[in-house]
Amino acid sequence: MTTPGPTLPKVSPGAEHATEHGTEPTDHAIPAPRPARGKPRLRALDGLRLVAALMVAAYHYGGRDGEISEAWGSSPKVQFPTASEWFAYGCLGVQIFFVISGFVISMSGWGRPMRSFFASRASRLLPSYWAAIVLVTAVFALPAVTYAAVSPSDALVNLTMLQQPLGVDRVLGVCWTLWAELRFYALFALCVVMPGATRARVVLFCAVWTLAAAVSEAANEPLLDLVLMPEYAPFFIGGIGIYLIHRDRRDLTAWGITGVSWLIGQHYAVDRLWHAPNPDFFSYRTSFGIIAVVTAGFAAVLLIALGHLHWANWRWLTVAGALTYPFYLVHEHLGWVTVETLHQHMGLPSYATFGLTIVAMLFLAWLLNRFVEERLTPMIRNGLNRKPRAQG
Structure with missing residues (x-):
């Protein structure tokens, strides 16, 4: 199966829609519940999530080598001689996802x-994750598909x-980011949600995690690195610092937490991506370009x-947010199959194939949102929230 993206040191989710002060916003890998009545939805955040997902898709389709080169029949450097250098920055969409996740998990976990x-x-x-696992496994098992399936x-x-x-072996190449998300959820749940979220507790959590992650990097201890994730922390x-600013500008x-996190984050991004360790990941990003993308996120x-972006309150951004997670899950592996079919078998030019593949994956994401997430999400949520009956 595919190797993790270049952001990995050793080794993005119908959707919830963020509300300004209400429950359940959305991060890259997660959908979010409906906003509380009378509370405006942060639709711009939904739009930013989709932008980050499209950045990652551009990277997977045109900004790296590996299996996508088999799909194109040659390296993306050949297919997109100029654009591939820009597409290579798309992997930083993952870092933007993580900032969004810190913001929205703080919002959804508070109280x-x-x-x-x-x-x-x-x-x-x-729901969409299970559906994506089944779908990709089934497609890769087809005799006409040349990509290896897991056992x-x-x-x-x-x-x-x-x-x-x-x-x-992983069915979905992008699932390494979900593993990072799960570890973040566990830390946040144990340190903030379980004892009860307060500003002081959240500030302490940020300070201790920042220092501990730095110690982990210095110690080069695999267990600490696994738990504290110094590269992604x-x-x-x-994102947590930005949420505190959202509560009180x-x-x-909170501004200090955000600033220090940006300084450390750009360091890790440059360190891991300026000269990526795997030649398949491409290695011609500039340090200035990496810093610029991280800063923009x-x-x-x-x-x-x-x-400042309340004016971006268009209803279609709600749909964009709903499609982000399922799109993120299916776009890479099923994108290989789609690109190979459109470009090598049907003879469509590179840019037409690129655009149609994006559209096809968005349509598939809509189907997953409409027929999987909208039906299973409330069932699972209600079942897990239901308290077991006392045994007599």
């Missing part, structure tokens, strides 16, 4: 009991979302948090 927090996360992550046993383990720590923590501590979330 919420552990059972409700767990039910919300599980019910939003799992039946490994495919079943993938349904747990724990395939990466268990050393099992600044993006999650930066005069909170200087932080700035966009901050502008939304400060209310």
Whole structure:
């Protein structure tokens, strides 16, 4: 199966729609519940999520080598001699996803009991994820598809979302980001949701995690690295800091958390992506370009948090947010099959194939949202929120 993207040191989700102060916003990998009545939805955040997902898709289709080169019949450098250099920056959409996730998980977890927090996360992550696992496994098992499928046993383990720590082959190449998200949820749940979210507790959580992640990097201890995720921590923590600014723009501590997270985050992004370790990942990004994209991601979330993008309140952004997670899940592997069919078998030119593949994956995402998420998400959420009956 595919290798993780270049942001991996050793080794993006019908959707919930963020409300300004209400429950259940959405991160890259997750859909979100409906906003509370009378509370405006942060539709610009939905739009930013889709932009980040499209950045990742551009990277997977035209900004790296590997299996996508088999689909095109040659390297994307040949298919897109100029655009491929820009597409290569698309992998930074993942870092933008993580900043958004820090913001929206802080919002959705604030004042919420552990059972409700767990039910919300599980019910939003799992339906489209399970559907994507089944769909990609089935497509890759077709005789006409040339890409290798995982074993039946490994495919079943993938349904747990724990395939990466268990050393099992992954059905979805992008699922490594979900493993990072799950670890963030666990840390946030144990340190903030379980004891009860307060500003002081959240600030302490950010400070301790930042320092501990730095110590982990210095110690080069695999277990600490696994738990504390020093490479990704600044993006999650930066999103949390931006949420604190959203609550009170005069909170200087929150501005400090955000600023320090940006400084550390751009360092890790440049360190990991300027000269990617795997030649398939391409290695011609400039350090200035990487810093610019990371800065733009932080700035966009901050502008939304400060209310400067309230004018971007178009209803279609709600749909965009709903499609982001299923699109993110299916676009890479099924994109290989679509690109090969359109370009090599049907003879469509590169840019037409690129555009039609994006459209096809968005349509598939709409189907997953309409017929999977909208039906299963409330069922799972209600079931997990239901307290068991006392045994007499």
